[in-house]
Amino acid sequence: MRIVIIGGVAAGAKAAAKAKRVNPDLEIIVFQDEAEVAYSACGLPYVIGGTITDQNKLVIRTPEEFAKDGIRVETGRRVVALDAANRRMRVRNLQDQSEESIAYDRLIVATGALPIVPRVEGIDLDGVLTLRKIGDLARFKAIFDTLRPQKAVIVGAGYIGMELAEAFHELNIKTTLIEKFPRILPKFDPEMAQLVHDQLVEQDIELILGDGLSKLQGENGRVIAVVTESGKVIPADLVVIAIGVRPNTELAMAAGIALGKTGAIAVDSRMQTNIPGVFAAGDCAETIDRVSGQPTWVPLGDIANLQGRVAGENAAGGNAHFPGVFGTAIFKAFELNVAMTGLSEQAARAQGFEPVSVLLRRGDRARYYPGGREVTIKLIADRRDGRLLGAQVIGPGKADKMIDIAATALLGKLTCHDLENADLAYSPPFSPVLSPMIMAAGALSSRVSGVAD
Amino acid sequence: MRIVIIGGVAAGAKAAAKAKRVNPDLEIIVFQDEAEVAYSACGLPYVIGGTITDQNKLVIRTPEEFAKDGIRVETGRRVVALDAANRRMRVRNLQDQSEESIAYDRLIVATGALPIVPRVEGIDLDGVLTLRKIGDLARFKAIFDTLRPQKAVIVGAGYIGMELAEAFHELNIKTTLIEKFPRILPKFDPEMAQLVHDQLVEQDIELILGDGLSKLQGENGRVIAVVTESGKVIPADLVVIAIGVRPNTELAMAAGIALGKTGAIAVDSRMQTNIPGVFAAGDCAETIDRVSGQPTWVPLGDIANLQGRVAGENAAGGNAHFPGVFGTAIFKAFELNVAMTGLSEQAARAQGFEPVSVLLRRGDRARYYPGGREVTIKLIADRRDGRLLGAQVIGPGKADKMIDIAATALLGKLTCHDLENADLAYSPPFSPVLSPMIMAAGALSSRVSGVAD
Numbered sequence: 001m002r003i004v005i006i007g008g009v010a011a012g013a014k015a016a017a018k019a020k021r022v023n024p025d026l027e028i029i030v031f032q033d034e035a036e037v038a039y040s041a042c043g044l045p046y047v048i049g050g051t052i053t054d055q056n057k058l059v060i061r062t063p064e065e066f067a068k069d070g071i072r073v074e075t076g077r078r079v080v081a082l083d084a085a086n087r088r089m090r091v092r093n094l095q096d097q098s099e100e101s102i103a104y105d106r107l108i109v110a111t112g113a114l115p116i117v118p119r120v121e122g123i124d125l126d127g128v129l130t131l132r133k134i135g136d137l138a139r140f141k142a143i144f145d146t147l148r149p150q151k152a153v154i155v156g157a158g159y160i161g162m163e164l165a166e167a168f169h170e171l172n173i174k175t176t177l178i179e180k181f182p183r184i185l186p187k188f189d190p191e192m193a194q195l196v197h198d199q200l201v202e203q204d205i206e207l208i209l210g211d212g213l214s215k216l217q218g219e220n221g222r223v224i225a226v227v228t229e230s231g232k233v234i235p236a237d238l239v240v241i242a243i244g245v246r247p248n249t250e251l252a253m254a255a256g257i258a259l260g261k262t263g264a265i266a267v268d269s270r271m272q273t274n275i276p277g278v279f280a281a282g283d284c285a286e287t288i289d290r291v292s293g294q295p296t297w298v299p300l301g302d303i304a305n306l307q308g309r310v311a312g313e314n315a316a317g318g319n320a321h322f323p324g325v326f327g328t329a330i331f332k333a334f335e336l337n338v339a340m341t342g343l344s345e346q347a348a349r350a351q352g353f354e355p356v357s358v359l360l361r362r363g364d365r366a367r368y369y370p371g372g373r374e375v376t377i378k379l380i381a382d383r384r385d386g387r388l389l390g391a392q393v394i395g396p397g398k399a400d401k402m403i404d405i406a407a408t409a410l411l412g413k414l415t416c417h418d419l420e421n422a423d424l425a426y427s428p429p430f431s432p433v434l435s436p437m438i439m440a441a442g443a444l445s446s447r448v449s450g451v452a453d
Numbered sequence: 454m455r456i457v458i459i460g461g462v463a464a465g466a467k468a469a470a471k472a473k474r475v476n477p478d479l480e481i482i483v484f485q486d487e488a489e490v491a492y493s494a495c496g497l498p499y500v501i502g503g504t505i506t507d508q509n510k511l512v513i514r515t516p517e518e519f520a521k522d523g524i525r526v527e528t529g530r531r532v533v534a535l536d537a538a539n540r541r542m543r544v545r546n547l548q549d550q551s552e553e554s555i556a557y558d559r560l561i562v563a564t565g566a567l568p569i570v571p572r573v574e575g576i577d578l579d580g581v582l583t584l585r586k587i588g589d590l591a592r593f594k595a596i597f598d599t600l601r602p603q604k605a606v607i608v609g610a611g612y613i614g615m616e617l618a619e620a621f622h623e624l625n626i627k628t629t630l631i632e633k634f635p636r637i638l639p640k641f642d643p644e645m646a647q648l649v650h651d652q653l654v655e656q657d658i659e660l661i662l663g664d665g666l667s668k669l670q671g672e673n674g675r676v677i678a679v680v681t682e683s684g685k686v687i688p689a690d691l692v693v694i695a696i697g698v699r700p701n702t703e704l705a706m707a708a709g710i711a712l713g714k715t716g717a718i719a720v721d722s723r724m725q726t727n728i729p730g731v732f733a734a735g736d737c738a739e740t741i742d743r744v745s746g747q748p749t750w751v752p753l754g755d756i757a758n759l760q761g762r763v764a765g766e767n768a769a770g771g772n773a774h775f776p777g778v779f780g781t782a783i784f785k786a787f788e789l790n791v792a793m794t795g796l797s798e799q800a801a802r803a804q805g806f807e808p809v810s811v812l813l814r815r816g817d818r819a820r821y822y823p824g825g826r827e828v829t830i831k832l833i834a835d836r837r838d839g840r841l842l843g844a845q846v847i848g849p850g851k852a853d854k855m856i857d858i859a860a861t862a863l864l865g866k867l868t869c870h871d872l873e874n875a876d877l878a879y880s881p882p883f884s885p886v887l888s889p890m891i892m893a894a895g896a897l898s899s900r901v902s903g904v905a906d
Contacts, residue, residue, distance in 0.1 A: 010886070043821055043881050057821035159880075290876075301886050302879035309895070310874075323874050330878035339878050368496055368510035400883040401854040405861050411875050412865015421763075421776050422864050423743075425783035425792050426755035427612075428496050430853040433463070433755050442762070 002027040003315050004089065004104035006079045006251070008037035010301050011282025011308035012110030013061060016071045018312030019108075026316055028071045029102070031091055033078040037063060039134050042301045045160065047137055049167030055137050082107075082255035084275050106277050106315040109252050109265060110308065113245035113283035113299045122216025127223040128239045131164065149173055149238035153226040155213045156243035157184040159331045162196070164240055165205050166334055175205050176234055178226065180212035180243075187327070189344045191359065192378050192392045196333050203334045208232065213243075245299055247284045260286035262297035269321040271311040279315050281307035288324030291342050291389055291410065292351045298325050326390075328407045330400055337375075337399035341407040342390025345380050354383040358443040362436035364397035366428035373397035379406070379416070379440040386415035386448040391440075405437045416444040455480040456768050457542065457557035459532045459704070461490035463754050464735025465563030466514065467761030468768065469524045472561075475769035481524045482555070484544055486531040490516060492587050495754045498613065500590060502620030508590050535560075535708035537728050559730050559768040562705050562718060563761065566698035566736035566752045575669025580676040581692045584617065602626055602691035606679045608666045609696035610637040612784045615649070617693055618658050619787055628658050629687055631679065633665035633696075640780070642797045644812065645831050645845045649786050656787045661685065666696075698752055700737045713739035715750035722774040724764035732768050734760035741777030744795050744842055744863065745804045751778050779843075781860045783853055790828075790852035794860040795843025798833050807836040811896040815889035817850035819881035826850035832859070832869070832893040839868035839901040844893075858890045869897040 003019055005012045008030040016030050030037065038061035046052045063073035074091075080099070081090040087107070092099045115130040117123060127147060129139050143149065152168050154161045157179035168175045177184075177200065184200070184207070185193035200207055208228065216239060217225040226234045247264035249257075258274040260266035264286035271279045282304035289296040303325055313320040330339035348355035357380040365372030375395035381388050391406035393399040409419050419441035426433055434442075456472055458465045461483040469483050483490065491514035499505045516526035527544075533552065534543040540560070545552045568583040570576060580600060582592050596602065605621050607614045610632035621628040630637075630653065637653070637660070638646035653660055661681060669692060670678040679687045700717040702710075711727040713719035717739035724732045735757035742749040756778055766773040783792035801808035810833040818825030828848035834841050844859035846852040862872050872894035879886055887895075 040819060040821065040881065040886065042879070042886070043819060046822060046881055051823065052821050060820075300879065302884075303876070305886050306874055306876075306891075323871075326876040328876040328878050330880045330883050332880065332882045337883070341876065341878070366493060366496060367513075368493065368505055369499060370504065398854070400878050401851070401857060403878045404854060404888070405857050407877055408858050408861035408865065408867075408872075408875060411871060412861065412867055414861075414865055418776075418864060419861075421759055422861060423756070423759075423779040423781040423794065424860055425781050425794070425853050425856045426495070426753065427783045427785065428493065428499055429785045430783050430790070431755075433493065433495070433758050435857070438759075 001105045002029065002103070003106045003108065004102060005030045005108040005110055007110035007112055007282070008032035008073060009039060009041065009112055010304035011311065012108065013038035014305045014308030015108050015110060015281055015312030015315065016066065017069070018309045019316035020069055020071055022313050022316035022318050024070065030066070030071065030073045031077040031079050032073065032075045033094060034133060034135055035075055036134050037061070037066070037073050037075060040301065041132060041134065044131055044134070044137065045163035045167045048131070048140060048164065049170040055134065058134060079251060082251055084255045084257065084278060107279065108311050108315050109257065109273070109278065109280040109284060110282045111248040111251060111284045114248045115241065116244045116246055117241050118213060118243070120213060120215045122218050122223065125216055125218040125223040126221050127237055128216060128241065130241050132245070143238060147222070147237055151236050152176070152238040152240065153178060153234055153236040154240045154242055155226070156241070157207070158242060158244060159329065161242040162200070162333050163331055164242060165200065166332070169203060169205065173238065176208060177205055178208045178211060178213060178228060180210070182210040184209070187344060188340055188392050189346055189378060192376070192394055195376060195394045196336060196338055199334055199336050245283065247297065249284055252280065252284070261295045262286050264297040269323065270314045270319070271307055271322055272314065279311040281311035287322065290324040290326055294351070296325065296327065298327055300329065326407055326410050328403065330403060335396050336394055337396065338394050339399040339403035340390065340392045341403050342388070342410050343380065344390060344392065348380055348389045353389055355380050355389055356383040356444065356447050358440055358447065360436070360440055360443060362439055363432060364436065365430065366432050369428040375399055375402055375436055377402060377436055377440045379444050381416045381444050381448055383448060386417050386445065388414055388416060388419065402437050405435070416441045416448060420445045454558045455482065455556065456559045456561065457555060458483045458561040458563055460563035460565055460735070461485035461526060462492060462494065462565055463757035464761035464764065465561065466491035467758045468561050468563060468734055468765030469519065470522070471762045471765030472769035473522055473524055475766050475771050477523065479769055483519070483524065483526045484530040484532050485526065485528045486547060487586060487588055488528055489587050490514070490519070490526050490528060493754065494585060494587065497584055497587070497590065498616035498620045501584070501593060501617065502623040508587065511587060532704060535704055537708045537710065537731060560732065561764050561768050562710065562726070562731065562733040562737060563735045564701040564704060564737045567701045568694065569697045569699055570694050571666060571696070573666060573668045575671050575676065578669055578671040578676040579674050580690055581669060581694065583694050585698070596691060600690055604689050605629070605691040605693065606631060606687055606689040607693045607695055608679070609694070611695060611697060612782065614695040615653070615786050616784055617695060618653065619785070622656060622658065626691065629661060630658055631661045631664060631666060631681060633663070635663040637662070640797060641793055641845050642799055642831060645829070645847055648829060648847045649789060649791055652787055652789050698736065700750065702737055705733065705737070714748045715739050717750040722776065723767045723772070724760055724775055725767065732764040734764035740775065743777040743779050747804070749778065749780065751780055753782065779860055779863045781856065783856060788849050789847055790849065791847050792852040792856035793843065793845045794856050795841070795863050796833065797843060797845065801833055801842045806842055808833050808842055809836040809897065809900050811893055811900060813889070813893055813896060815892055816885060817889065818883065819885050822881040828852055828855055828889055830855060830889055830893045832897050834869045834897050834901055836901060839870050839898065841867055841869060841872065855890050858888070869894045869901060873898045
């Protein structure tokens with residue numbers, strides 16, 4: 001039996017490895033249109049900023065390593081047509097443009113997401129780029145080495161935009177972030193997003209909010225300025241388009257694979273599409289938000305890995321289920337660690353919950369123990385039953401630890417009453433005597449029950 | 454209405470503050486036989502080792518600060534007799550030995566725990582001490598400053614013993630740890646405890662296991678050597694007795710307050726004893742192990758705070774419940790962070806579970822991102838249904854984060870299948886793409902279900 005996997009970055013690579021482990025007798029072929037497979041795109045901003053000095057470190061596994069495990073990885077091959085009825089596909093060799101027809105028994109679509117690039121005037125100028133694939137690093141490096149950019153504009157203040165802002169700051173490139181939405185981090189509640197806003201301003205990142213990209217001005221084929229919708233002209237010799245990504249679904253759609261509400265490929269909990277034997281995983285696939293129960297689309301590397309594991313197991317004959325996501329995310333913005341899980345208060349209200357929240361700032365170690373740093377926590381529960389709905393944690397302190405506690409609490413469908421009596425690990429080098437998350441849950445619990453903490 | 458609280462270190466101090474917040478009209482008196490209240494005993498080893506330079510920082514709140522909130526704190530006062538039938542007690546002023554009779558409406562017993570000191574020959578020699586109270590620091594400092602000890606023996610390789618070993622190492626005192634049990638860390642499974650054993654040996658701590666304290670040899674009233682039960686003679690000019698603590702229950706017992714199986718004061722989930730209106734909290738009180746459902750006794754500062762909060766609320770007329778503990782604990786042993794929650798594999802088997810476990814070692818960041826450190830995780834579930842039973846995490850990496858994820862998973866009664874699809878926070882500076890805890894859960898899940906991960 002042959003499993004073909006289209007795409008080999010995160011979900012595809014993971015699915016291949018998992019399928020082979022479940023059934024070593026399977027023939028597994030991965031078609032990948034880039035030169036590399038199994039790499040961490042999340043590491044790109046850190047290569048650009050210089051934290052990671054060798055971009056090859058981002059490659060987790062080479063085609064040769066896959067081959068040792070009996071997995072055939074074909075790079076530089078694009079699947080250009082899919083015939084699901086006859087279980088065949090046409091695969092183009094991107095080097096010589098030759099095509100061949102390949103049959104499969106089971107298929108995993110892991111085509112990922114594509115950067116959204118607005119077709120505005122000047123978008124093809126030199127110095128304008130997206131940074132999503134490992135191959136984009138060479139383009140950036142060429143610009144950086146030859147043009148020595150002094151002034152960058154990043155269009156889009158999402159996670160990637162902010163990580164790039166920090167990377168450019170490391171490279172001493174004066175950076176402006178343009179965001180069409182009136183504030184940064186719309187998934188966070190405004191008072192939390194403001195903490196990051198202030199940090200960016202403090203770090204000398206210029207923020208232009210509520211204003212979109214109108215066009216790009218060039219000279220001799222090179223970008224020299226960004227013009228916003230409101231007419232602002234911002235000089236720039238480097239422009240990164242980071243307004244977001246969309247699921248890469250053209251191939252699937254053409255083959256009759258159904259999309260969901262979000263525009264990503266609809267799958268059941270086994271990651272199977274509407275076509276039996278055809279699975280989808282990673283940034284091209286839809287999933288379920290486990291707090292609201294609604295379809296959602298979360299194009300993140302860890303989710304891709306989790307989904308790839310399930311799709312791989314099932315394609316190989318197993319019966320694994322992917323239960324959905326909580327929208328957990330974290331990123332570093334200069335001195336701040338910025339994390340969230342579940343719903344914001346705004347999103348919870350919009351979805352029909354009756355959210356109540358607390359906001360508190362605490363150290364992440366015993367006060368008397370050196371090296372502690374602060375975290376600001378916003379914890380949200382439903383007023384009616386105390387069920388936790390979401391958390392946001394921002395600060396120089398251990399936001400990752402706090403948000404993982406909250407994410408696990410959501411997974412356990414805990415209430416704030418449950419969490420306020422959590423038995424978390426305490427010792428002065430690691431935590432205050434009661435974890436900031438317990439303190440937040442206690443304060444929230446009082447608001448739900450009406451007793452002051 | 455008057456609430457009297459006996460003891461004001463952790464549970465007592467927390468209970469006083471909570472009761473006052475619940476009902477500001479209450480009269481609250483705290484009797485404390487030491488000079489300080491509301492201090493962190495957990496910080497003592499770090500004062501000794503010099504990480505914390507000012508011992509006053511351990512004091513979280515002074516009697517004067519309590520007074521501002523309308524709470525009367527009487528230090529240097531020992532409650533020497535309790536008449537529960539008539540709701541009165543006799544309180545001795547430790548300065549002038551005068552006694553007075555005090556009435557109460559509600560009582561919270563927070564008498565803590567006492568170090569176990571074996572009545573062996575030489576136990577009263579100079580240079581032999583326990584380190585449990587903030588007042589013990591002065592005694593240590595006197596010995597350290599005058600005798601300049603070169604060679605210490607710590608009797609007991611529990612958390613405190615090991616923290617002190619590290620502190621003495623910082624002070625360039627050659628240290629030997631004696632433990633009667635054949636290995637250190639009996640609550641951990643042997644292969645995990647061995648990691649800490651190796652670390653201690655590597656740090657030049659001498660370990661004598663399976664051998665107890667027989668007697669102490671002195672010269673001119675000062676200790677010069679420890680003699681073990683097997684007859685070993687270990688030269689020492691500083692000896693710390695750290696073989697454990699016992700609940701301080703004499704006063705309660707004499708008043709007819711019932712003890713539980715563990716020897717600590719029995720309480721219901723409201724922290725109320727067998728006598729209505731009398732509560733107990735902290736190191737003197739028993740609780741429930743939430744994995745096994747059995748009574749347990751966990752004398753740790755965070756648990757004392759959680760219990761104090763509940764006892765204070767209820768004494769003030771509220772109706773809070775303390776649901777029990779998972780035995781979560783963490784400590785630092787030189788370069789290693791050492792943490793556990795729930796049951797060890799050995800304990801699980803002894804309690805009638807059918808444990809199955811995995812052991813894995815992983816980095817706590819993406820491999821390509823600098824600064825990651827390793828953690829070794831042992832994760833344990835019941836073979837029959839995959840329910841998580843416990844976790845142990847040891848390593849230079851983020852053991853605190855990993856164990857808090859596991860402790861929250863236990864709180865949510867999660868299975869390893871649940872945890873392997875947790876939506877934890879990923880970004881290269883914070884985590885590998887799949888958290889080590891997810892990897893462990895995935896591997897464990899395969900063992901429960903029979904499919905290789």
